[in-house]
Amino acid sequence: MAKHETPMLDQLESGPWPSFVSDLKAMAKIKPEVYDILGQLELSYEDRITHWKHGGIVGVFGYGGGIVGRYSDVPERFPGVEHFHTLRVAQPASKYYSTENLRKLADLWQKHGSGVTNFHGSTGDIILLGARTEALEPFFWDLTHEMGQDLGGSGSNLRTPACCLGQSRCEWACYDTQETCYHLTLHYQDEIHRPAFPYKFKFKFSGCPNDCVAAIARSDVSVIGTWRDEIRIDQAAVKEYIAGNYPSNGGAHSGRDWGKFDIKKEVIDLCPTECMWMEGGELKIDDTECTRCMHCINVMPRALRPGADQGATILVGAKAPILEGAQMSTLMIPFMKIEKENEFEELIEFIEKIWDWWMEVGKNRERVGESMQRVGLPTFIKIMGLDPIPQMIRIPRENPYVFWGEEEVPGGFDRDIDEFRARHAA
Amino acid sequence: MGYNPEKPMEGRLTDLGPPHYEQFMPPIIKENKGKWLWHEILQPGVLMHKSETGDEVYTVRVGSPRLMTLVHVREICDIADAHCGGYLRFTTRNNIEFMVDSKDKVQPLLDDLASRGSKFPVGGTGAGITNIVHTQGWIHCHTPATDASGPVKAVMDDLFEYFTSMKMPAQVRIALACCLNMCGAVHASDIAILGIHRKPPMIDNKRITGVCELPLAVASCPLGAVKPAKTEVDGQEIKTVKVTVERCMFCGNCYTMCPAMPLADPEGDGIAILVGGKISNARSAPKFSKLVIPFLPNTPPRWPETVGAIRKIVEAYAKDARKYERVGEWAERIGWERFFEKCDIPFTEKSIDDYRLAYNTWRTTTQFKFTSHIK
Numbered sequence: 001m002a003k004h005e006t007p008m009l010d011q012l013e014s015g016p017w018p019s020f021v022s023d024l025k026a027m028a029k030i031k032p033e034v035y036d037i038l039g040q041l042e043l044s045y046e047d048r049i050t051h052w053k054h055g056g057i058v059g060v061f062g063y064g065g066g067i068v069g070r071y072s073d074v075p076e077r078f079p080g081v082e083h084f085h086t087l088r089v090a091q092p093a094s095k096y097y098s099t100e101n102l103r104k105l106a107d108l109w110q111k112h113g114s115g116v117t118n119f120h121g122s123t124g125d126i127i128l129l130g131a132r133t134e135a136l137e138p139f140f141w142d143l144t145h146e147m148g149q150d151l152g153g154s155g156s157n158l159r160t161p162a163c164c165l166g167q168s169r170c171e172w173a174c175y176d177t178q179e180t181c182y183h184l185t186l187h188y189q190d191e192i193h194r195p196a197f198p199y200k201f202k203f204k205f206s207g208c209p210n211d212c213v214a215a216i217a218r219s220d221v222s223v224i225g226t227w228r229d230e231i232r233i234d235q236a237a238v239k240e241y242i243a244g245n246y247p248s249n250g251g252a253h254s255g256r257d258w259g260k261f262d263i264k265k266e267v268i269d270l271c272p273t274e275c276m277w278m279e280g281g282e283l284k285i286d287d288t289e290c291t292r293c294m295h296c297i298n299v300m301p302r303a304l305r306p307g308a309d310q311g312a313t314i315l316v317g318a319k320a321p322i323l324e325g326a327q328m329s330t331l332m333i334p335f336m337k338i339e340k341e342n343e344f345e346e347l348i349e350f351i352e353k354i355w356d357w358w359m360e361v362g363k364n365r366e367r368v369g370e371s372m373q374r375v376g377l378p379t380f381i382k383i384m385g386l387d388p389i390p391q392m393i394r395i396p397r398e399n400p401y402v403f404w405g406e407e408e409v410p411g412g413f414d415r416d417i418d419e420f421r422a423r424h425a426a
Numbered sequence: 427m428g429y430n431p432e433k434p435m436e437g438r439l440t441d442l443g444p445p446h447y448e449q450f451m452p453p454i455i456k457e458n459k460g461k462w463l464w465h466e467i468l469q470p471g472v473l474m475h476k477s478e479t480g481d482e483v484y485t486v487r488v489g490s491p492r493l494m495t496l497v498h499v500r501e502i503c504d505i506a507d508a509h510c511g512g513y514l515r516f517t518t519r520n521n522i523e524f525m526v527d528s529k530d531k532v533q534p535l536l537d538d539l540a541s542r543g544s545k546f547p548v549g550g551t552g553a554g555i556t557n558i559v560h561t562q563g564w565i566h567c568h569t570p571a572t573d574a575s576g577p578v579k580a581v582m583d584d585l586f587e588y589f590t591s592m593k594m595p596a597q598v599r600i601a602l603a604c605c606l607n608m609c610g611a612v613h614a615s616d617i618a619i620l621g622i623h624r625k626p627p628m629i630d631n632k633r634i635t636g637v638c639e640l641p642l643a644v645a646s647c648p649l650g651a652v653k654p655a656k657t658e659v660d661g662q663e664i665k666t667v668k669v670t671v672e673r674c675m676f677c678g679n680c681y682t683m684c685p686a687m688p689l690a691d692p693e694g695d696g697i698a699i700l701v702g703g704k705i706s707n708a709r710s711a712p713k714f715s716k717l718v719i720p721f722l723p724n725t726p727p728r729w730p731e732t733v734g735a736i737r738k739i740v741e742a743y744a745k746d747a748r749k750y751e752r753v754g755e756w757a758e759r760i761g762w763e764r765f766f767e768k769c770d771i772p773f774t775e776k777s778i779d780d781y782r783l784a785y786n787t788w789r790t791t792t793q794f795k796f797t798s799h800i801k
Contacts, residue, residue, distance in 0.1 A: 008726055008727040009727060011727045011728060012576060012579050012580070012727050012728070014583075015544070015579065015580075015583030015586075016544050016547065016583060016586040017489065017491070017544065017547065017579055017582035017583045017586055017589075018489065018490060018491050018498075018544055018545050018546070018547065019491070019544070019579065020491040020493045020494065020575045020579065021579075023491070023493075023494055023495050023497060023498050024495060026495065026497040026498075027495035027496065027497050030496075030497070034495070037565065041564055041565055041573075044564035044573065044726075045564070045573070045576070045726035045727055047692060048692035048695070048724045048726065049564075049690050049691065049692050049695070050563075050564050050567060050568060050569075050570050050690060051564070052564075052566065052567060052568040053568060053685075054568045054569075054681070054685035054688075055568065055685060061434055061435065061438070062438070062440055063440070070566060070568065084566065086566065090443060090444035091444060092444050092445050092446070092447045092450050093444070093447035094447060094515065095515050095516040095517070095518075096447055096450040096451050096452075096455070096513065096514075096515040097450050097513070097514055097515065097516075098449065098450050098512055098513055099503035099506045099507050099512045099513070099514070100512060101445070101450065102499055102502070102503050102514075103500065103503055106496040106499050106500055106503075109496060110496055115495050115496040115497075116493070116494075116495050117493075117494055117495065117496070117499065118492050118493055118494070118562075119490065119492065119494060119499070119516050119520065119522075120492075120516060120520070121609075122559065122561065122609045122610045122611065123609075124518075129493075129562075129565070129566055130566075137429050137431070137434065138428060138429040140429075141428055141429035141438075142428065142429075144438075144439035144440070144442055145427075145437075145439060147445075148442055148445060149442065149444065149445055150440075150441065150442040150443050150444065160444075162518070164518070165515070165517075167459050167460040167462070168447075168451060168455050168459050169455055169462060169475055169483065169485070169525075170462060170465075170475075171462040171463055171464055171465065171475070173460075176460070178447050182443075182444070182446060182447055185443050185444060186443040189440075189441035189442075189443050190441065192443075193440070193441060209706070209707035209708070210706045210707070210708060211705050211706055211707065211712070212518060213518050214518070214611065214614065214705045216705060216707075216712050217611060217613065217614040217703075217705055217712060218611045247466065249552070249553070249750070250464070250465050250466050250467055250552070251466045251467035251468065251552065251592075252467055252551070252552030252553045252592055252597070253552065253553045253592060253749060254467070254469075254552070254592055255470065255552075255553065255554070255591045255592035255593035255594075256553075256592075256593040258749045266749065266750065270709055270750060272709055272710065292707075293707050293708050293709055294706070294707060294708045295708045295709045295750070298708055299750070301464040301465060301466075302463075302464040302466075305463075305464075320603075320607070320608035320611045320612075320613050321606060321608065321613060322606055322607055322608065322677060322679060323648045323677070323679055324648065324782060325781060325782045325783065326613040326614075326714050328614075328712055328714075364642070364645070365646070365683075
């Protein structure tokens with residue numbers, strides 16, 4: 001495998017942002033097949049089209065997911081990437097690593113594959129790009145035996161769950177996102193590795209409503225931390241903000257002169273529920289009206305903290321536009337305690353109730369959010385055994401077309417037209 | 427030892443899952459988990475978190491191209507070994523975070539990073555533009571309508587000053603997905619770069635019999651544009667499909683289901699720009715991104731049209747939005763007609779929805795602004 005001329009890619013070696021082209025070139029000196037990745041990518045830049053074939057089912061014995069098959073459509077020109085399969089390796093929660101672990105994984109990947117990776121894929125896995133079919137089983141053997149690690153999900157299964165960094169380094173996390181993610185990931189290894197669903201299914205765990213892992217937009221079950229008591233206020237720290245001694249928004253706006261901090265303009269007036277005011281030099285919050293949007297806490301992190309009675313809001317059904325249009329998750333459970341003590345029993349029960357139904361009625365390649373739309377939210381709520389509450393909707397129905405049940409109407413639906421006509425001439 | 431192809435099932439280990447996270451957490455993180463009180467961004471890319479124990483952890487955030495090789499991974503490890511006791515983490519937006527347990531260790535770490543050329547840019551915090559989350563593109567994917575790493579590099583090179591500073595009204599989240607499948611779910615980003623196709627699929631009748639389940643190909647189309655058909659190949663009648671071109675919205679779902687229906691094309695494919703989405707619940711509810719530029723051509727290696735369009739939006743927003751206001755909140759406050767005007771983006775019918783629930787996006791009030799659009 002020889003070096004190819006790559007005049008277009010070479011132009012991506014300049015500029016202040018780190019260059020993947022320079023990096024690939026450095027790797028090619030160790031693994032010459034990387035010259036062919038560069039060569040084929042250059043060809044795509046010339047042709048303005050991909051040169052990868054559609055699909056190809058490969059994997060390791062016993063798993064239906066974790067590896068995505070990929071073949072070049074110009075293998076005679078770039079034999080080094082004739083096979084270029086992707087492996088998804090399940091990431092540790094919150095993506096902390098020891099260098100010892102990363103170096104070991106690097107050595108394994110150099111031995112079995114191209115040496116090209118993504119840290120990380122969109123769903124959260126470590127992505128290893130570029131292995132030949134015959135390398136898959138040996139890599140998997142070494143990954144499991146030498147490292148005690150495993151592949152993640154792909155296809156119509158539970159995708160590798162992901163979480164924010166949670167309580168490990170964030171003061172706002174309202175439950176242990178790492179432990180929840182880890183526990184459920186281990187609990188559902190079978191569902192991750194052996195596709196049995198109508199389509200993909202994702203969990204994402206965010207510690208607070210800032211939602212740093214985009215759970216509300218990207219996961220079928222979104223677990224987003226919240227609290228149900230009062231925002232904790234340190235009035236002395238509020239005064240420091242007002243005096244300009246603490247930077248607003250944790251210093252996030254320090255690059256521009258926005259003028260002196262104005263608690264009315266920047267906090268009280270931006271509160272979506274208008275439930276804050278100043279009184280006698282103190283900040284007051286009517287917590288019964290608060291919807292826990294996080295804005296005031298974000299702006300004054302040293303003065304305000306989420307309440308102490310913490311848990312999570314559970315929402316269901318987010319997805320990207322394919323096919324019926326994008327959906328955000330819909331609120332199902334306003335507040336659930338998320339605790340290791342009962343092994344997340346309540347959350348697991350909730351998830352499995354969805355699966356029992358969806359695996360039965362979900363159409364091929366129908367995300368659960370689309371199934372919910374198809375049957376309607378009132379039906380879905382009934383299936384989930386939940387009481388309808390106004391928190392589940394943005395606004396009430398704007399049409400009068402209710403599917404009344406026969407049992408809801410006195411006398412039922414059975415009527416006699418002759419008897420009706422005896423009293424009402426046609 | 428190692429894998430024995432003669433006895434593939436012997437000694438096989440499965441379903442181990444990911445390693446436990448705790449073994450990878452630096453001591454300062456492990457000891458203070460659940461005890462953090464507040465944080466402050468000391469300078470672009472440098473955060474300090476304060477614990478109730480009095481401990482402080484200093485985090486240096488560094489951009490990465492996401493597509494990286496083992497050469498880069500090992501260099502990251504070298505840095506973490508030299509400064510961080512052998513620990514590091516990655517963020518959900520492909521940044522690397524190096525953590526140290528005291529302030530005096532920050533500057534040597536920053537100096538080390540700066541000495542390594544452009545490989546480890548420090549920034550991506552607060553009211554700036556952090557790393558772009560993105561997909562594979564032409565480096566690996568079979569359905570892309572554009573490349574990913576190339577346009578990302580070009581856009582980040584151009585917006586670099588905003589990665590290393592915090593002078594925006596709020597954080598600006600940019601995401602790129604190289605086709606409508608949106609592996610890199612861009613549908614709720616401040617600025618979304620989305621690869622799109624504009625030519626309907628071709629039917630490869632010579633291949634379709636072997637590679638496609640025709641009913642699945644037919645069912646894959648959300649608009650019923652794919653229909654069963656018959657044709658002749660080498661004098662033999664075969665079952666195939668045909669596409670009602672007027673109904674095709676170029677989503678590519680049929681190609682996902684049927685490899686004999688390719689639709690990528692150098693002239694047909696390109697980039698759409700969507701803006702105004704957000705994930706966070708802060709102030710306003712999470713929002714989807716809206717399509718404001720329907721098509722920009724694929725112009726490798728540096729996609730100047732896309733880079734230029736994004737800079738224009740970023741600059742108009744930076745100039746006009748209020749402190750804390752995200753792109754979508756700004757556009758809603760000034761009105762979308764004003765958004766198009768301020769960003770100097772021509773408005774076309776392509777920005778008017780005609781898919782499901784489109785009516786919800788039509789203007790059904792007399793409230794509007796007299797912008798240059800009204801002649």
